[in-house]
Amino acid sequence: MPVTIAQLQKWKHQKKPIAALTATDYAIGKLLDKAGIDLILVGDSLAMVALGYKNTLPVTLDDMIRHAQAVGRGISNALLIVDLPFLSYQVSPEQAIQSAGRIFKETEAKGIKLEGGYPEMINTIHKIIQAGMPVMGHLGLTPQSVHRIGYRVQGTTTDAADLIIHQAKELVEAGIFALLLENIPAELAAKITELVPVPTIGIGAGKSCDGQILVTHDVLGLSDWQPPFAHKYIDLSSVITEAVQQYCQDVRQI
Numbered sequence: 001m002p003v004t005i006a007q008l009q010k011w012k013h014q015k016k017p018i019a020a021l022t023a024t025d026y027a028i029g030k031l032l033d034k035a036g037i038d039l040i041l042v043g044d045s046l047a048m049v050a051l052g053y054k055n056t057l058p059v060t061l062d063d064m065i066r067h068a069q070a071v072g073r074g075i076s077n078a079l080l081i082v083d084l085p086f087l088s089y090q091v092s093p094e095q096a097i098q099s100a101g102r103i104f105k106e107t108e109a110k111g112i113k114l115e116g117g118y119p120e121m122i123n124t125i126h127k128i129i130q131a132g133m134p135v136m137g138h139l140g141l142t143p144q145s146v147h148r149i150g151y152r153v154q155g156t157t158t159d160a161a162d163l164i165i166h167q168a169k170e171l172v173e174a175g176i177f178a179l180l181l182e183n184i185p186a187e188l189a190a191k192i193t194e195l196v197p198v199p200t201i202g203i204g205a206g207k208s209c210d211g212q213i214l215v216t217h218d219v220l221g222l223s224d225w226q227p228p229f230a231h232k233y234i235d236l237s238s239v240i241t242e243a244v245q246q247y248c249q250d251v252r253q254i
């Protein structure tokens, strides 16, 4: 049975941790799905790990749709969620509904994710949900704001922590089905996880979240660099380099 949004909700209450990873293409999506991952995010981090950009800002809605379609073709069990990229939803609620709608019309996505919890974004998210599209919130480190906030840990002062808690409540009011918490203190993530009725998915946010997500290229050792919170489970860069060197040697020996 494919994972559903309703199931995520149930797992929070049963305290069954949700295992999530990002995917960028058909091959990776298929492997993650077969390995038993619960949720696959086509994250805008693909700008960096798949397209080689310096940050997530350059990736377009067309890029996201192309990659989401490819991932969708490879999965049969995991819940597919897609990031809305920078400037495809910040301009106006109308723009956001159009962009979100394209994701649902053109891919197999079951939900989308948007960064931010400031008043205008709460209003936008409310409208997208009213239009029938499930939204995952994203608070803490929001990489589309890199030029304003960098990649630092967020919510470290009392005021900053209180603002994130306030925004989490507002997002829940707006109707989000889950909340991603990125690079915030573990205690703050634990508090939010207790406070909100929807599942929290953490990345660099401690062990108390209802689920965990990492960028798959970091987990597999395929990225140029990775955040301090990402655990490399295998160094595929070395594995691939050795295999290709072996191949080169074989070809040149003939």
Ligand SMILES: Nc1nc(=O)c2c([nH]1)NC[C@@H]1CN(c3ccc(C(=O)N[C@@H](CCC(=O)O)C(=O)O)cc3)CN21
Pocket: 045, 048, 049, 056, 141, 143, 150, 151, 152, 153, 183, 214, 215, 217, 218, 223, 225, 226, 227, 228, 230
């Ligand atoms: N490969 C990859 N993995 C990711 O997890 C990821 C991306 N790319 N791209 C989009 C965002 C950017 N992310 C990042 C990037 C850097 C840090 C990092 O180095 N944080 C340091 C402080 C850095 C600073 O002060 O500038 C930290 O201690 O949290 C954290 C998250 C998470 N996301």
Ligand SMILES: CC(C)C(=O)C(=O)O
Pocket: 022, 041, 042, 043, 044, 045, 046, 083, 180, 182, 203, 213, 214, 215
């Ligand atoms: C939080 C993460 C996993 C994300 O948004 C991304 O990969 O783009």
Ligand SMILES: [Mg+2]
Pocket: 043, 044, 045, 083
């Ligand atoms: Mg993202």
